[in-house]
Amino acid sequence: MKKKINLKSKVVEIVSLVALAILAVTYLVMMGDRLSPYMLQTLLNQTIITAVVSTGAVFIYTTGAFDISLGSAVAVSAISGAMVYNKTESLFLMFLTMIAVGLLIELIDSALAAFLNLPVFVTTIAMLSVLSALVKIMIASGGGAKIEVPRAVVKTLDSVGLKVLILVVFIGLCIFIYNYTALGRREKFLGGNPICAKLTGISVKKLSILAFLIAGVGVGLAAFLTVVRAPTITTSTASSIGMDVIIAIVFGGMPASGGARSKISAALVGSVSMVLLSQIMVILNFSAGISQCVKSILFLAVVTLSGLKGRKAMLTR
């Protein structure tokens, strides 16, 4: 039995990479001669935003919690930054505002859970509702159905090099924190056993809040990248990110329960996989609804498969 579990465990370990390889080959074969630098750039644009949010969110997932309001948080951060730009015409202040709003949203989210002793999913559900409403209110306050930053202003920033640099630096920083600092190591330990973590001097509340704050940085960066890519913000901007992040992280090989086997790479692997999958479904002329259903089915399949790892051998000797 143990042998079987080990085998399944190994399959689960590599399944995300195998899935990514299959999706990549399928995409390349389907595109054939139509594959162009423009298409690759589109892929990259889509991947980077999901990957940045997912990378920050890995910290939340590691502790065994999850946040479904990340998409709305990106939208609110983007709108806030755009509004500040329109008032000050400073790209720097726009960027700072986006990061600050991302941090503030995640701070409120996690602090409410910590100090009211509520499960995090409860506060994120409430936050999703509040943020979605806030997006509508903020856009309506501009007197129209959208808020814009002049395209000419952000055009200079819309380069593949800058976007890749932001992603690489952020992922690098997160990998460093995750594996080489006490904070990251404690986050993983907390996810594995919160009771033991507490009895090892780890402050569960403090670490949960810090995990959300790191995710908040990812939210702010994603808001910036969103505005650089599409400076017109509407109520549907970033609306699918929340769900995409959840699916991407799990699809990338992150255990749904967090803990010691959590890994930053899951965010990148999952994000690329999700974008490739979306593109394949576009080529196959799947409607948006059908695409969402396919993603959800895949999500369930991956969670079921990854659950095998959680089934510990019943005997420890």
Next chain:
Amino acid sequence: MSEPILQMQNISKHFGLTVALDHVDLTVYPGEIRGLIGENGSGKSTISSIAAGMQPATEGTMKFKGRDWAPKSMTDALEHGIGMVVQERGTIGGVSIAENIFLGNIDQFSTAGFVNRRKMNQAAKEILSLVGMENIDPALPTTVLDLQDRKLVEIAKVIARKPDIFVVDETTTALSQTGRQKIYDLMKEQKKQNKSVLFISHDLDELMEVCDTLTVLRDGNLIKSLTKEEFDEEEIKQLMVGRELKGDYYRSDYDGSYDKEVVLKIENGNFGEELKDLTLELHKGEILGVGGLSSCGMHTLGKALFGAVPLQSGRVTAGGQTITSEKTAMQHKIGYVSKDRDTEALNMDASILDNISIAGLDKIAKHGVITKKNERNLVKEQISSLSVKCREPKQAVSELSGGNKQKVVFGKWIGCDSEILILDCPTRGVDIGVKQAMYQLIYRMKKEGKSILIISEELAELIGMSDRLVIMKDGAISGEVTRSESLNESAVIGYMI
């Protein structure tokens, strides 16, 4: 002699390259209480779990009541006559006590898809009465029960199915003397009905007292089976470890001296019924024992001293500073080894490396950065000095035997340079060889000037190791004795009851 009820022949079990059992034969007769003894990792739990349907054998045949025996699961085995109470936690926390008892069989209380909870709770109450828990409301969530009561629920659940063979795997280590007596009575009742018991324990005294026959295993091999007349404590110990146990078991000196400096103190501590205006001091270089019945409050005292229980009044201080949380306790170099090892002391999801290094991260970090080299050095030092039997530091801690898991917990606190150690039942579920090593380690730490508070339900251990021994009863200290050659259990028991 009657026909055997269970015959296991040539049983082998492999976990990858590890051979847990190597062609072992085991026979159990009706009306027999057979003990299984051996060091951690000897294979005693493995062979009994194969009989009880927890896992299949890699090789070998089994016959139960004269027929081929290959249970598909523990439930299957229980339905057909072999029921096992496992060493690890066997109840689910999120559901009621009654639901735990009837797990997998709740349909018997269903009508048109609706569960008749009143009927289920009534049936659960009757089952609980088998282990003297008739006063417990079965509708309560299992989380309200302590470790001992959860174990008793598991025992009741198995015994209610009237198994032909009742397998008890190191269960008594989680029980107080009262709880142990209940399980001994159940075993005797089983024998009276010409049914059998397979009893696994590290406590040689109780095995010799309760069992008719004893089978000794070592490193996955059957070493010898002994009848009651052949029981000899020293011989059994030698058969278990394969060598003569050299050196002292407990410490051999009767010098109960220690420094005057108070390193940890609780003053007028109150916490419900468990701590009542309790004041206690631990000195530098002292081994302070705390004993009593399981429910006397001593386990809560251990947690309170580590800042893990918020006192209703009174305070805990170390070096003059108030301990308000686990973190402040650790800042004052206090370590805490919980009784509930798998839930509170270890992260079973993580590796040996993660579990040992987690408390010492601040120590090994240079300018906030943890290097793999520093971390590995810290962990390897502990693995080596504590002789943790493992393949590599990255091995999952869940794969270790009970004794080696406990060594990892010790390594966690020693590795972060703890000067004060609060040890709650430190030798629970560990074999005689590991116990001896731990006693020697505790004594060595005392000699190094460290302060150790041992909370234990084993009086022999407390008397054998402590400089000073306090006994608790109903949340307060009922007696105190100091180390002396003439100190014995009967002198202490009077304070407990």
